[in-house]
Amino acid sequence: MIYFDHAASSFPKPEAVSAAVAKAINDFGANPGRGGHKLSRQAGEVIDEARKALQTMFDAPKKEKVLFTNNATYALNQIIQGVPFAPGDHIIMTVYEHNSVSRPVQRLKKEKNIEVSVIAPDTHDGWVQEVKNHLRTDTRLVIVTHGSNVTGDIIPIREIGQLLKDHPAWFAVDAAQTAGVLPISMKEDHIDLLACAGHKGLLGPQGTGALLVSEQVSLTPIVTGGTGTNSEAIEQPEEWPYGYESGTLNTPGIAGLLKGVEAVNEQGYERISSHEEGLAKYLVSELKEISALEVIHPLQAGTRLGVVSVKTDPLNSHEIAMILDEHYDIACRAGLHCSPLVHDYLGTTENGLLRFSFGLYNTMNEIDLLITALKEISEHMME
Structure with missing residues (x-):
């Protein structure tokens, strides 16, 4: 088979990825952070190492605010549904957005009466100007795909981030098509929220993704439940990352993702x-x-x-x-x-x-x- 569908999922994976998945299942298949025994600790060490690797790759400010998700779709929903919007707040998005952005935004529009501007410049140089033209004092979120899965366009996120760095709006980037392919620095690009798919350019398994969050951003978790910490509390703990990762993490997938990140760094x-x-x-x-x-x-x-x-x-x-x-x-x-x-x-x-x-x-x-x-x-x- 000749495989030309990498925008959906990369294939084949590096051999080290599948080996790491098998090792996690066969050698330390326990819940990370859910017990003090050695298998749980070993699983937790892999999770922690993967957080550090993603923090370094994307120049994220804090390891604890690297969250593991099932995919980029979940990460984008956590962004869009987790921002504390008030009725009448404003969002800017692009015409290139995936349904993982446009559908939750449409839901917000209906449920919270959010106003939305969809920008579509005629030239590459027009992206920053279009954001500037639509930016308002009540703009709460600007969300932009870094790369189009249809046209192959690369949107100038650094220039947009520079425009927004002194504006109260949070800048969110969908890097599903570019993570592992193009360099991204949350610090230099002034990104507040970065959503990544683990199974595309990062060469990891399906069922993996990440959301990286800047220090000044606080979100409402969209899923609550067991976190392995503060079990006595009736309410969801606010501690990062645990308060945003309810339920058992995909340790085998994250172990494979770590090896995918290492393969990208090597290449x-x-x-x-x-x-x-x-x-x-x-x-x-x-x-x-x-x-x-x-x-x-x-x-x-x-x-x-x-x-x-x-x-x-x-x-x-x-x-x-x-x-x-x-x-x-x-x-x-x-x-x-x-x-x-x-x-x-x-x-x-x-x-x-x-x-x-x-x-x-x-x-x-x-x-x-x-x-x-x-x-x-x-x-x-x-x-």
Whole structure:
């Protein structure tokens, strides 16, 4: 199988990741922080080491405010539902947001009468100006995806953070597509809340994610229950991180995530990002020969994530994806990619797009095989 669906989940994983998962299950499969015995302590040490690794990777201010979640969706919900909004407060988000942002924001809009501005600049340089144009004194949260899972756009979070650093609004970044691919510094980028998926660019197992929170931010936990601490208290403890991690943590997954982070550090951001971007640019250059397919380009020419989406009109994107899977053993993704706002913006809602997304282990030869397959499919379907 040639796998071009890394924007959904990276595959394959480094061997050290699966080995760490197996070791956690087989050697110390106890609850971290839920007992004083040696297996519990060993599990807790792995969790603590993983917190430190993420704190260092993202230049987060405090290890205790690195929270483990099931995925980026949970982290984003903890942000959006955990901010103490008052009726009439204002949120700024982008047209590129995943449903993991747009749906909880819509829920807030209905339940708390929150006002929402959705920004969509025409140029890459327009992002900061658009935020500035919509910023209000009652803006409580600005939430921005760092990288589009549809267009491959990279949004200038550092410049936006610089704009917001003296404003009371909290700056939240969805790094589901960029964590482990592009460097991110909470300190230098002035990020208050950073949501990450563990199973994409961080090369960890599915069912892992993280939310990193700056020192000045306080959230209401969206799940309460057992924390392993303060068991005598009838109310949820306010201690970080335990008050935000109710229930048993996914120790095997977090052990694997730690090894994924270590693999990213070993490879380095420059090698990873340049490799994935190089594959994308090569595919774009070769797609020019296929008239039935139209590439969706990011706003900033010359730079992109390892994501290429194409219009297939009048061909059906889902049918092409099915043919690639069944006849060429190539995995990709067709449809709206859980990001309907950007499809409305692009005018591609009816047929969706055919998306190819790349990872560390993809090769140029695999791109060549994809191009051959797409030429054959388009020629046959256009007959």
